[in-house]
Amino acid sequence: MNILYIGPYRLANNSGLESTNLICNLMELGHKIMTRPVFDGTNLVKNNELVSVFEHTEQNKGSKFDLLIQHLPISRIVQTSKVKNNIYWPILDNAGLSPVEKKKYELISKDGLILYNTKSDKTILDTNTISNLTKFNYTISNKLLSKNSSIFNFGIYNRYKKYYTITDGTMEYAIQNLIINFITKFQNKDYCLVIFLPNTTQNLLDQYQKYIKEIYTIFNINFSINKVIIVPIDYDIETLVSAHKTGDIYISLKDNIQTILSSSLGKQITHYRSEPIISYEKNNLKKFGAIEYKEKLDLDQHSTIENTNNLEEILSHYA
Secondary structure (H helix, E strand, C coil): CEEEEEECCCECCHHHHHHHHHHHHHHHCCCEEEEEECCCCCCECCCCHHHHHHHHHHHCCCCCCCEEEECCCHHHCCCCCCCCEEEECCCCCCCCCCHHHHHHHHHHCCCCEEEECCHHHHHHHCCCCCCCEEECCCCCCHHHHCCCCCCCCCHHHHHCEEEEEECCCCCCHHHHHHHHHHHHHHCCCCEEEEEEEECCCHHHHHHHHHHHHHHHHHCCCCCCCCCEEEEEECCCHHHHHHHHHHCCEEEECCCCHHHHHHHHCCCEEEECEEEEEEECECCECCCCCEEEEEEECCCCCCECCCCCCCHHHHHCCCC
């Protein structure tokens, strides 16, 4: 099948890695792929053998395609009648849909299939007016896993069990509370927490270090070794695989490709979530309750996830 794919595979972020992985999976299924990149960020993937794959698929030529796959933010998705079959894999944020975006999703869902692969994406898209939603389960391509990546040497920290996470480069609510919970509950255990920061800045590194020191001070915790390690890394597949191989148990803050990658590399996973609860004044249950968040962090409770891939099943409808 001749497929035209448009997506962010040249970007050094999670969407870019998902895009790269999808292209590799399509090629492994034996389809002829022509790709076109989109650029929504400043960090681009470094030159490696995967870039040579992109250069090859970008040079493929064709005017007639069996299928068009657009892996884009909704603002950049374009409806077209030039290709008979369309699949849309929207890149979403957690802000929900504006009325204009919702209307556009309603329109494109009438002439194509809309993919989602996380619970949060389904929550955003699952309305009564958006049809043709399909869960997309993917596995990590062997092209990404077959890297001879080394393991980081953390010196005195090597003796600790390393719980780790890979963030999206911000210091958001979830990561702040993860640091608090780890320091207050697990400082005296043979654990350490490793936070890998891709494509970070010195300013953000300083913010993290300052925040960690403040937590130790506020909770009056004396320590000889800081058990929270901040590690800046490049966002390329070799370094990411090294990060996952170095850690022991992955802390999943969000359901994204890093969780799937950790599982594909045989890591156990613990899910850290903020659960909303409603608290009421003790003697006034009729008053509207205030929403609070209760964090759950149990480092002794971890599991593996089942890696499944239904890409071939989805594409079979267009063959």
